[in-house]
Amino acid sequence: MSIQTPRHIAIYGKGGIGKSTTTSNIAAALAEAGHRVIQVGCDPKSDSTTILRGGAELPTVLDSLRDRARKPKLEDISAVGFWGVLCIEAGGPVPGVGCAGRGISAAVDLLEELRVFETFAPDYVLYDVLGDVVCGGFAVPIRDGIADRAFVVTSSDFMAIFAANNLFKAIDKYAPSGGARLGGIIANSLQLDHARGLIDDFAHRTGTEVVGYVPRSVDVAQAELYGQTVIEAAPYSDQAEIYRKLARRVTGDLETRLPKPLNGPDLKDWARDWGDRIFGAERAAAARSA
Ligand code: SF4
Numbered sequence: 001m002s003i004q005t006p007r008h009i010a011i012y013g014k015g016g017i018g019k020s021t022t023t024s025n026i027a028a029a030l031a032e033a034g035h036r037v038i039q040v041g042c043d044p045k046s047d048s049t050t051i052l053r054g055g056a057e058l059p060t061v062l063d064s065l066r067d068r069a070r071k072p073k074l075e076d077i078s079a080v081g082f083w084g085v086l087c088i089e090a091g092g093p094v095p096g097v098g099c100a101g102r103g104i105s106a107a108v109d110l111l112e113e114l115r116v117f118e119t120f121a122p123d124y125v126l127y128d129v130l131g132d133v134v135c136g137g138f139a140v141p142i143r144d145g146i147a148d149r150a151f152v153v154t155s156s157d158f159m160a161i162f163a164a165n166n167l168f169k170a171i172d173k174y175a176p177s178g179g180a181r182l183g184g185i186i187a188n189s190l191q192l193d194h195a196r197g198l199i200d201d202f203a204h205r206t207g208t209e210v211v212g213y214v215p216r217s218v219d220v221a222q223a224e225l226y227g228q229t230v231i232e233a234a235p236y237s238d239q240a241e242i243y244r245k246l247a248r249r250v251t252g253d254l255e256t257r258l259p260k261p262l263n264g265p266d267l268k269d270w271a272r273d274w275g276d277r278i279f280g281a282e283r284a285a286a287a288r289s290a
Contacts (some may be wrong), residue, residue: 194277
């Protein structure tokens with residue numbers, strides 16, 4: 001299966017790290033700039049597109065397919081959000097049964113069957129993918145020729161870095177046989193002094209690149225409380241400009257690459273070294289102010 005025209009972009013990230021907020025703001029920025037955009041939520045929580053739709057609920061593809069009374073139509077599984085972004089949620093399995101990854105495959109198969117890519121004619125299709133475990137199910141967008149490039153959203157938290165490193169391993173496995181290559185890292189929720197240096201160093205050690213830095217901002221929290229993207233809620237803010245720049249970067253002509261993930265012991269050593277550096281800097285700062 002190859003559906004790489006228009007441009008299909010997968011955005012991975014550990015749960016709670018801000019990948020849906022980032023993806024939705026990228027979608028909103030692209031739509032605002034005049035592009036036709038589809039966002040497909042690939043997270044069993046099914047709330048990827050919420051802030052594009054004022055917080056409204058959206059039936060998922062898997063839920064619609066479970067109702068076997070009739071074949072779902074596009075209007076059953078989609079809603080038009082901010083600036084015309086077509087929003088779709090793949091959905092998740094019944095708890096304790098089935099595979100979340102199946103929802104992603106089922107969503108893409110249904111969109112192809114309904115000829116959504118031909119009729120809606122998007123310029124970009126964004127897949128917002130849960131990246132806690134890059135198992136066979138959640139690897140579908142980068143494995144099966146669905147996306148041509150993948151990005152990972154990470155903070156400086158070790159578990160988010162660990163998830164990013166796992167995505168790199170999956171890309172290395174599948175890219176040589178037609179899977180997606182890495183576009184880069186999106187550094188999110190930057191607040192602490194060391195955060196940017198730590199993520200830059202991780203990118204350097206894994207032969208990758210940081211394509212955007214997104215600081216923690218009250219604009220994001222406020223927009224989410226309104227059920228909106230920052231692009232909609234605070235269009236003239238610095239944060240909105242940061243998302244617009246990021247949208248141009250992830251969709252632009254950048255060099256995609258095969259990352260060099262760290263093995264388990266090297267990742268632990270790297271993390272311990274950063275732990276020493278951070279506590280050393282804090283001790284020095286405390287000594288100066290004493
Ligand atoms: S492949 Fe992944 S999503 Fe599917 S059942 Fe296994 S762990 Fe769950």
